[in-house]
Amino acid sequence: MAQYTTREITPEIGCEISGLDVRRLADPAILAEIKTLIGKHHMLCFKDQNLGAQELVDFTERFGEPDSHILRQYTHRDHPAVYVISNVEDRLANVNDVSLNWHTDLAFKTHPSAFVVLHAEKVPEVGADTCFASMQRVYKALTDEEKARLRGRLATYSYVRLHAKRTRIEPLTAPLSPQQLAESPDVYHPLLRRHPDTGEEILYLNLPDCMGIEGFAEDEALGMIKGLFDRITDPAHVYAHKWSVGDLVIWDNRTLLHSATWFDPERYQRRMLRTCVKGEKPMPSVPLQAAAE
Numbered sequence: 703m704a705q706y707t708t709r710e711i712t713p714e715i716g717c718e719i720s721g722l723d724v725r726r727l728a729d730p731a732i733l734a735e736i737k738t739l740i741g742k743h744h745m746l747c748f749k750d751q752n753l754g755a756q757e758l759v760d761f762t763e764r765f766g767e768p769d770s771h772i773l774r775q776y777t778h779r780d781h782p783a784v785y786v787i788s789n790v791e792d793r794l795a796n797v798n799d800v801s802l803n804w805h806t807d808l809a810f811k812t813h814p815s816a817f818v819v820l821h822a823e824k825v826p827e828v829g830a831d832t833c834f835a836s837m838q839r840v841y842k843a844l845t846d847e848e849k850a851r852l853r854g855r856l857a858t859y860s861y862v863r864l865h866a867k868r869t870r871i872e873p874l875t876a877p878l879s880p881q882q883l884a885e886s887p888d889v890y891h892p893l894l895r896r897h898p899d900t901g902e903e904i905l906y907l908n909l910p911d912c913m914g915i916e917g918f919a920e921d922e923a924l925g926m927i928k929g930l931f932d933r934i935t936d937p938a939h940v941y942a943h944k945w946s947v948g949d950l951v952i953w954d955n956r957t958l959l960h961s962a963t964w965f966d967p968e969r970y971q972r973r974m975l976r977t978c979v980k981g982e983k984p985m986p987s988v989p990l991q992a993a994a995e
Contacts, residue, residue, distance in 0.1 A: 708739065714836045715941045715958065717743035724748050724950060725757065727764045737765075740817075741899060745834055745941075745953035751821065752948060755781040755975060758821055762977040765817050765952070769808070769980035778975070788973040790824065797830075797972055800910060801962040804835065804935050807955050807978060809908035810861035812889050815955040816898075816981030824973040825945040829965030833942045835935045838957050841894075841905035843933075849894065852905075854988055856890040857927070858913040888913065892986035897956060903987040904957055905930070934959055956981065 706722035717739050727733045740746050753761065755778050762768045768783040776796045778784035789795035807815045820832065844852075893915065895906045909931045915923035942963070943951065953960065955978070965972065 710743065711745075711747070712941050714839050714939060715743065715834050716745045716747065716943075718747045718749065720749045722748060724751055724753070724761050727761065733764055740952065740954060744836065744838075744957050745951065747943065748950040748952075749946070750948045751950040753821055753950065753975075755784045758819065758950075758975055758977055759783050761950070762817075762819050762979060766979035766981075769811075769813075769815060769978045771978075783977055785976040785978075786973070787820075787976055788824075789967040790971045790973050795967055797967055798962075798964055802964060803910050804833075804931060804959045804961045805910050806837075806906070806908045806959055809891065810859045810889060810911045813983055814891070814981050815978040817952055817979040818955045818960075819950070819952045819977045819979075821951075821975045822945045822947055822949045823975065824971045825947055826965040826970030826972055828970065829963055830970075830972050831942045831944050831963045832951070833940050833961045833963065834953065835940050835959045835961075836957065837905045837907070837934055837959060838902075839939060840930060840933045841903070844905070852893040854986060855893050855918075856916045856986075857893055857907060857923075858888055858890055858915070859908060859911045860888045860913045861911060862888075890916075891984040894987045895956075895984040896987045898982050898985075906956060906984060907931070931959075935961075956984075 707720045709718045709720075710716070711718055719736075719739070722732075727736060736746065759768055759781055762783070770782055771777060771785045775793070776786055778786055787796050787801075789797045807818050841849075891906060893905065893907055894903055896902070897904045907927055907930060909924075909927050912924065912927050914920045915926065918926070943949075
């Protein structure tokens with residue numbers, strides 16, 4: 703391996719990498735090592751990185767095509783693929799919003815994010831951790847009967863529903879524009895899908911923008927999703943990442959849920975740069991069943 707050190711964070715989530723400038727991922731051999739690590743640990747934290755916005759985009763492109771966020775009022779002024787999470791800009795703060803809820807990013811898109819990247823430029827002394835929880839841990843604990851109940855079922859996701867939950871939009875009452883509505887129709891993803899890198903069957907779901915599951919009444923469907931979310935986010939299995947300036951974290955958005963934690967924006971400053979890698983259309987682990995089945 704290249705000259706850097708790795709430390710497993712928990713048996714289920716995360717590996718810390720020290721002594722590696724991520725610009726060196728231009729070397730195919732090093733990049734292959736890193737991709738093996740993220741396949742094993744689902745989340746990597748590179749310590750002590752000092753990257754500009756373009757260098758962050760360059761890093762992201764090592765893992766696939768960068769994707770953009772629908773809320774363009776928060777994107778970097780010079781780099782539209784970079785989303786700025788901050789309370790130090792000359793615009794409405796983009797902190798302490800729906801990201802405080804457990805979620806997987808961009809489930810409302812036809813091609814949800816494959817990987818998400820966060821780079822810490824300013825971090826509060828207290829709060830603003832990012833918590834991670836493994837959907838695969840719960841998948842492996844499902845009974846055969848539970849898997850059979852989910853297999854072949856499609857869940858419906860709506861960005862319109864998610865947007866309605868936001869409380870800090872600029873302006874606060876701004877509805878989605880016709881262009882944004884056209885870009886965000888409802889989508890349908892299998893609850894059990896095939897991971898494109900490993901071929902494994904994986905559990906994939908998101909509560910904040912879920913409208914229902916085919917073949918189930920809405921209350922029953924959302925109850926199922928919430929029950930699975932509660933199992934995934936069992937505090938005994940959550941890893942809370944305490945940020946340091948220079949941390950660069952990338953995680954597999956298809957296997958992990960994540961959640962921000964609150965901080966006091968009157969006392970502390972926070973500035974994070976976020977990118978994401980456009981994923982594939984989620985494919986069912988088995989041919990889709992008819993609703994009657």
